[in-house]
Amino acid sequence: MAAVAALPVSLSGRFKGSFAYFTIKDRLPQILTRVIDTLHRHKNEFFEEHGEKGVEAEKRAISFLSKLRNELQTDKPVTPLEDELPDAALWNQYLDYQRNLSNGNGEPSWFQSPWLYVECYMYRRIHAALAQNPPIDNFDVFKEGKAQNFFESQEAVIALCTYFQELLKNIKDLDEKQLQEELFKLLQVSLWGNKCDLSFSAGEDSSQKSSPLQSLENMIPYILVNDMEKLWSLLVNAKKRKTEKNNVRVDIILDNAGFELVSDLVLADFLLSSKLADEVHFHGKSIPWYVSDTTKHDFNWTIKQLQSANHMWMSRCGINWEGNLKKGVWVYRDHMFWTLPHDFSSMAEVAPDLYADLQKSNLLLFKGDLNYRKLTGDRKWEYTVPFHQALNKFHPAPLCSLRTLKSDTQAGLKPGQGEQIQASEPEWMVNGKYGVVQFDAAL
Numbered sequence: 001m002a003a004v005a006a007l008p009v010s011l012s013g014r015f016k017g018s019f020a021y022f023t024i025k026d027r028l029p030q031i032l033t034r035v036i037d038t039l040h041r042h043k044n045e046f047f048e049e050h051g052e053k054g055v056e057a058e059k060r061a062i063s064f065l066s067k068l069r070n071e072l073q074t075d076k077p078v079t080p081l082e083d084e085l086p087d088a089a090l091w092n093q094y095l096d097y098q099r100n101l102s103n104g105n106g107e108p109s110w111f112q113s114p115w116l117y118v119e120c121y122m123y124r125r126i127h128a129a130l131a132q133n134p135p136i137d138n139f140d141v142f143k144e145g146k147a148q149n150f151f152e153s154q155e156a157v158i159a160l161c162t163y164f165q166e167l168l169k170n171i172k173d174l175d176e177k178q179l180q181e182e183l184f185k186l187l188q189v190s191l192w193g194n195k196c197d198l199s200f201s202a203g204e205d206s207s208q209k210s211s212p213l214q215s216l217e218n219m220i221p222y223i224l225v226n227d228m229e230k231l232w233s234l235l236v237n238a239k240k241r242k243t244e245k246n247n248v249r250v251d252i253i254l255d256n257a258g259f260e261l262v263s264d265l266v267l268a269d270f271l272l273s274s275k276l277a278d279e280v281h282f283h284g285k286s287i288p289w290y291v292s293d294t295t296k297h298d299f300n301w302t303i304k305q306l307q308s309a310n311h312m313w314m315s316r317c318g319i320n321w322e323g324n325l326k327k328g329v330w331v332y333r334d335h336m337f338w339t340l341p342h343d344f345s346s347m348a349e350v351a352p353d354l355y356a357d358l359q360k361s362n363l364l365l366f367k368g369d370l371n372y373r374k375l376t377g378d379r380k381w382e383y384t385v386p387f388h389q390a391l392n393k394f395h396p397a398p399l400c401s402l403r404t405l406k407s408d409t410q411a412g413l414k415p416g417q418g419e420q421i422q423a424s425e426p427e428w429m430v431n432g433k434y435g436v437v438q439f440d441a442a443l
């Protein structure tokens with residue numbers, strides 16, 4: 001058997017003082033407390049809608065969540081899921097897998113196990129708290145926050161939609177160089193749009209306030225790996241090689257709702273309008289996830305909001321996007337795999353249908369920090385390990401991560417690059433100021 005290079009250790013709360021440690025110790029309990037508050041605040045609404053049954057369900061959900069918070073804060077063993085949701089068996093198998101990994105060093109627990117695992121597990125348990133308790137089983141505890149983030153980004157959304165509609169007016173007359181410039185701009189807006197997530201700020205305001213197009217130039221030095229040129233060549237070559245039968249398909253694995261989602265939709269519209277792509281497939285979450293991640297409801301809600309906005313260019317965007325969905329040139333999909341604890345290196349085995357679907361794409365754009373963590377296994381990589389290697393055999397199609405750094409893992413940097421930034425800015429990996437547009441071609 002060929003020797004397999006050992007993988008570096010997983011980020012984990014067992015490393016005291018690490019970002020994972022502080023997240024588990026402070027941020028996750030804070031998020032749980034907010035969830036409990038949200039349920040409390042909706043008590044009257046539950047009563048009005050469902051009567052006593054609604055209030056009882058709310059109480060059960062709250063007690064389930066308080067118990068969860070206590071388990072977390074006292075580093076209790078991770079317990080098997082007891083619900084009968086379709087993914088429960090896979091979660092419980094994964095717990096067994098973690099038990100085998102810990103090799104007799106105690107049961108998997110909140111602070112001892114890999115951070116990625118326990119953090120995903122928390123969101124899955126939050127989901128269970130609601131899903132198991134009809135009649136409030138469809139209540140998304142993060143919905144309000146996502147909507148608020150969208151409304152607070154209103155000005156930025158207007159600025160972006162206006163810019164984009166102006167661009168569309170003469171997109172046919174743009175030469176290759178100009179098209180490339182516009183693509184690069186919209187890629188950067190989508191990249192920096194990833195600053196606006198709500199789990200990072202434990203639900204505090206993190207909307208886009210300033211014009212998203214204004215300071216792109218100044219932010220170029222903060223893009224630590226910038227493979228935009230590679231994306232351009234890939235798309236231009238695909239366009240040139242195109243025949244009637246083989247459409248160019250780009251997939252966007254979405255991250256946060258709010259401004260980030262709008263920036264992704266604008267990018268997707270640009271890809272079609274410039275004829276760099278013929279179809280865009282969006283992948284969202286099938287359950288509420290990491291506070292601000294996009295579900296099908298958020299996706300449709302956002303497009304509806306734009307459509308009915310009292311602003312000509314905003315509503316023009318919304319109308320066009322609904323049209324794209326109706327025509328089938330935009331497709332929204334979700335898959336259970338995106339909300340499992342597995343990193344993407346096990347997708348081919350755990351979700352072969354999803355892997356096979358992604359293989360049909362010309363380019364996969366993975367948005368955000370969590371997707372980066374799952375792409376690279378959430379491990380302590382040496383900064384200079386090639387991205388291709390960190391992907392650990394996940395190569396369904398050419399792919400690119402658009403991610404602002406909000407967790408302490410990063411691969412594919414130049415020798416000395418990480419150390420140099422570290423010297424002047426110790427928080428560089430977790431403060432969301434830096435980003436990557438990091439590409440890997442499939443093998």
Ligand SMILES: O=P(O)(O)OC[C@@]1(O)O[C@H](CO)[C@@H](O)[C@@H]1O
Pocket residue numbers: 023027119194197198199200201255256290367368369370371373406407
């Ligand atoms: O994927 P996103 O939305 O960019 O970020 C998710 C995130 O906020 O969640 C984790 C903190 O709990 C961090 O790793 C990361 O910053």
Ligand SMILES: [Mn+2]
Pocket residue numbers: 197199255256290292293368370
């Ligand atoms: Mn997110």
